[in-house]
Amino acid sequence: MTYANVALRAAIHDALVHDSGLLAVLGGASIYDEVPRNAAFPYVTLGELRLADLSGDGGVTHEHQLTLHAWSRKGGHREAHAIAGALLQALDDAPLSPDGHRLVNLRFSVADIRRESDGRTYHALVRFRAVTEPLS
Numbered sequence: 679m680t681y682a683n684v685a686l687r688a689a690i691h692d693a694l695v696h697d698s699g700l701l702a703v704l705g706g707a708s709i710y711d712e713v714p715r716n717a718a719f720p721y722v723t724l725g726e727l728r729l730a731d732l733s734g735d736g737g738v739t740h741e742h743q744l745t746l747h748a749w750s751r752k753g754g755h756r757e758a759h760a761i762a763g764a765l766l767q768a769l770d771d772a773p774l775s776p777d778g779h780r781l782v783n784l785r786f787s788v789a790d791i792r793r794e795s796d797g798r799t800y801h802a803l804v805r806f807r808a809v810t811e812p813l814s
Contacts, residue, residue, distance in 0.1 A: 682740045682810045683729045685776035687711075690744065690769065691724060697768040703760050719751040720761060725803070732809070740810050743787070748802035755791055758800035762789045765804045782809040 694700055694709045700722070701707055708721035725745040732739040748761035770786040787805040794801050 682776065682779050682812070683727055683742060685779050686742055686744070686774075686781070686808055686810060687724055687727060689774040689776040689781070690746075693772055693774055694722065694765075694768055697764070700761070700764040700768050703757075703764045719749055719799075720757055721749050722761065722765065723747045723749070738812050739782070742806075742808040742810065744806050744808065746804045746806070748804065750800045750802075751798055753798075755793070755800050758791050758802040762791060762802040762804050765802075769806055776810060779810040779812055782811060784808040 691709060691711065695707045700709075704720055704722065708717065709724075710717065710721060711724050713721065713723055723746070725747045727745075728743040730741040730743075732741050746765055748758055748765065750757040750761065766786050766789070769784060772784055774781050774784060785807050787807045789802060789804045791800065791802040793799070
């Protein structure tokens with residue numbers, strides 16, 4: 679059995695590492711679940727995932743709230759905004775196929791872009807909402 683949240687994260691990661699627009703902005707497939715030591719900027723990390731049970735009489739349904747993090751040090755916020763935009767283009771309403779589940783929808787929710795306390799790192803938090811159902 680593949681849990682819906684694990685299957686969705688894997689499908690999102692796979693979609694991102696194959697998205698030419700995102701790869702162009704990042705300069706390569708710098709998309710991580712866990713950031714390697716000394717990773718070069720910019721990069722994207724798969725962040726927090728909140729899972730809720732929306733099941734009813736119709737069967738099992740899960741709501742996922744996933745945060746992706748984009749990290750940049752290219753002077754100013756422009757690159758962080760570009761990465762956030764590429765994430766939106768890659769995932770909003772994307773036709774993903776999480777293993778063992780049907781993706782009902784995947785929608786952009788909100789993005790926050792800020793400068794970190796070190797004064798040179800920009801951090802974009804891009805949040806998506808998804809709904810999944812298990813395959814019968």
